[in-house]
Amino acid sequence: MGKMSIAVDAEGADKKCAFKFIWEGDDTAIQNIIRTVERVAAGAGVTAKQFTHSCLKHLPAIGLRENEGEQQFQMMAILYTVLKLPMPENAGRPGEVHDYAADEDISATLTVGDKAVKVEINGEYIGGERTEH
Numbered sequence: 017m018g019k020m021s022i023a024v025d026a027e028g029a030d031k032k033c034a035f036k037f038i039w040e041g042d043d044t045a046i047q048n049i050i051r052t053v054e055r056v057a058a059g060a061g062v063t064a065k066q067f068t069h070s071c072l073k074h075l076p077a078i079g080l081r082e083n084e085g086e087q088q089f090q091m092m093a094i095l096y097t098v099l100k101l102p103m104p105e106n107a108g109r110p111g112e113v114h115d116y117a118a119d120e121d122i123s124a125t126l127t128v129g130d131k132a133v134k135v136e137i138n139g140e141y142i143g144g145e146r147t148e149h
Contacts, residue, residue, distance in 0.1 A: 017041065018041065018046075018116075018120050018122065019038060019039070019121045020040075020095065020098065021038050021121075022036065022037055022123075023124070023125045024075065024126045024128065025126070026076045026126075026127075027076055027128070027129060028076035028130050029076070029130075031077050041117075043118040046114050049092050049095050050096060050099060050100070053093065053096040064100075068096050069097075071089075072097065072126070072128045072133050073128065075090070075128055097135065098124045098135060099112065099113050100114065101113045101135060103115070120139045122139040123138050123139065
């Protein structure tokens with residue numbers, strides 16, 4: 017079972033939101049997150065990437081939700097973003113992070129700004145930084 021330690025630092029206009037969380041899961045749990053986010057996004061008529069980026073973009077303004085269900089979905093959007101990252105070239109392995117996450121401990125830092133989401137990810141075999149617009 018893999019463990020993901022995730023730190024989020026979201027800043028926009030005059031608002032800021034920062035928090036950390038730890039998630040553990042196996043391949044089944046990882047696939048459930050991916051399928052759930054993709055199903056909800058399709059129901060909203062957007063791609064999963066558009067949907068998760070929208071969730072991340074609004075973090076500074078709305079913060080971490082107090083409602084447990086809403087907060088859980090915020091965490092799923094963050095996990096989806098990390099899990100769907102391509103493996104860095106220096107990792108020497110093809111595919112995306114979710115292909116390996118069930119067997120590794122991974123740490124990720126998401127920096128959310130007005131125009132981009134920057135992700136720094138590290139693990140036993142993973143290291144790199146990505147910026148998505």
